[in-house]
Amino acid sequence: MDVRADYPLDNLNTLRLPARAQWYAEPASTEALVALLREPRWRGVPRTVLGGGSNLVLAGDISGLVIRPMMRGLRELPGGLLEVQAGEEWDSVVARSIEAGWQGLENLSLIPGSAGAAPVQNIGAYGVELCHHLAGLEAVSLQNGQIHHFTAEQCDFGYRESRFKSAEPGQWLITRLQLRLNRAPVLQLGYADLSERFAALPESGRNAAGLRQVICQLRREKLPDPAALPNAGSFFKNPVVEAAHWAALRERFPAIVGYPQADGRVKLAAGWLIEQAGWKGRRHGPLGMHERQALVLVNHGGASGATVLAFAEAVRESVQTMFQVQLEQEPVTLGSPGQALQARRSSPAGPPGAPGGDIITNA
Numbered sequence: 408m409d410v411r412a413d414y415p416l417d418n419l420n421t422l423r424l425p426a427r428a429q430w431y432a433e434p435a436s437t438e439a440l441v442a443l444l445r446e447p448r449w450r451g452v453p454r455t456v457l458g459g460g461s462n463l464v465l466a467g468d469i470s471g472l473v474i475r476p477m478m479r480g481l482r483e484l485p486g487g488l489l490e491v492q493a494g495e496e497w498d499s500v501v502a503r504s505i506e507a508g509w510q511g512l513e514n515l516s517l518i519p520g521s522a523g524a525a526p527v528q529n530i531g532a533y534g535v536e537l538c539h540h541l542a543g544l545e546a547v548s549l550q551n552g553q554i555h556h557f558t559a560e561q562c563d564f565g566y567r568e569s570r571f572k573s574a575e576p577g578q579w580l581i582t583r584l585q586l587r588l589n590r591a592p593v594l595q596l597g598y599a600d601l602s603e604r605f606a607a608l609p610e611s612g613r614n615a616a617g618l619r620q621v622i623c624q625l626r627r628e629k630l631p632d633p634a635a636l637p638n639a640g641s642f643f644k645n646p647v648v649e650a651a652h653w654a655a656l657r658e659r660f661p662a663i664v665g666y667p668q669a670d671g672r673v674k675l676a677a678g679w680l681i682e683q684a685g686w687k688g689r690r691h692g693p694l695g696m697h698e699r700q701a702l703v704l705v706n707h708g709g710a711s712g713a714t715v716l717a718f719a720e721a722v723r724e725s726v727q728t729m730f731q732v733q734l735e736q737e738p739v740t741l742g743s744p745g746q747a748l749q750a751r752r753s754s755p756a757g758p759p760g761a762p763g764g765d766i767i768t769n770a
């Protein structure tokens with residue numbers, strides 16, 4: 408398979424941050440992936456997975472082998488399961504599943520990125536999370552190329568969390584998902600703006616396809632399109648605080664937004680906290696928090712990974728000072744600042760050096 412050297416990643420991340428991969432490959436099948444991982448020449452070389460780049464801060468160049476899975480296909484399995492290959496675009500999976508008469512994914516419409524990355528942070532929107540519909544998945548060990556099946560329980564899903572993001576980051580490449588969907592409608596309308604718009608649809612349109620349309624409309628109104636204004640969606644998770652902390656905050660800030668959790672704690676709206684701390688629409692050089700959605704960090708052009716991280720730290724500090732709440736970054740940071748690829752023209756493990764973007768192996 409083709410492996411390219413010194414490959415530019417600038418157009419492969421939605422924040423449009425400049426970075427390069429030391430080596431870069433796009434396996435189009437699990438067999439090709441396993442063969443690549445087991446090639447002696449890549450022994451000991453670090454491996455990093457890249458999807459659609461929509462949940463990333465590229466802090467600098469990535470040394471080692473960057474692998475972007477490109478396996479494609481959707482197929483129905485017995486027992487109401489839909490199998491989806493990792494390289495499929497997530498939103499196209501949602502659209503095609505609805506067209507094929509399946510229900511359940513409509514609330515996850517228009518989330519950018521690949522299907523393979525969807526379990527990594529257990530994507531969620533409008534009251535639905537991927538884990539509500541994931542029966543299991545197949546992943547390949549990046550260390551030894553062994554194929555492993557995980558049940559949904561084994562994925563340790565939580566709010567924007569899974570074993571692939573927290574406990575074992577960078578250890579697995581997810582190759583395919585098995586989704587459990589419904590044939591009968593079970594529409595999730597638990598958000599005011601959603602239910603109002605849905606109710607306004609003609610009766611014949613009040614189905615999964617209609618709900619998808621409403622969600623796409625709402626998201627287009629609320630979120631900046633990364634193609635027009637580079638961003639990585641919500642930059643911070645909604646923090647969860649203890650009940651006593653919540654009570655104290657409510658006393659000081661009566662308008663604070665919070666959602667009680669089953670364990671007695673309260674989830675706060677990070678966007679509200681950031682807005683109150685004065686960051687909504689504020690800009691420093693090329694970076695800012697979006698004027699309509701304070702939770703979205705945007706790159707107006709020319710930012711680097713290091714400046715994104717410094718800017719985010721300033722936002723985090725002011726929220727901490729004002730509310731004593733620690734914000735946690737949602738996108739994954741990859742690459743290292745200042746880590747110019749020393750091996751741009753040479754290799755630690757055998758592949759011959761080559762000028763930027765050239766194919767260096769064609770096994």
Ligand SMILES: Cc1cc2nc3c(=O)[nH]c(=O)nc-3n(C[C@H](O)[C@H](O)[C@H](O)COP(=O)(O)OP(=O)(O)OC[C@H]3O[C@@H](n4cnc5c(N)ncnc54)[C@H](O)[C@@H]3O)c2cc1C
Pocket residue numbers: 421455456457458459460461462463476493518519520521522523524525527528529530531532571579580581582630631632633638639640641739
């Ligand atoms: C405008 C916008 C709106 C968004 N809205 C939402 C939203 O509503 N809800 C939500 O949850 N997220 C949202 N996101 C975040 C993002 O779309 C999701 O996290 C998405 O799943 C990331 O997919 P990706 O393919 O782009 O992954 P990448 O950004 O390429 O990678 C993210 C992480 O997953 C790893 N990874 C990628 N592919 C694989 C794989 N096949 N196997 C193992 N690891 C892998 C990477 O190594 C990295 O650690 C939004 C982003 C944007 C830009």
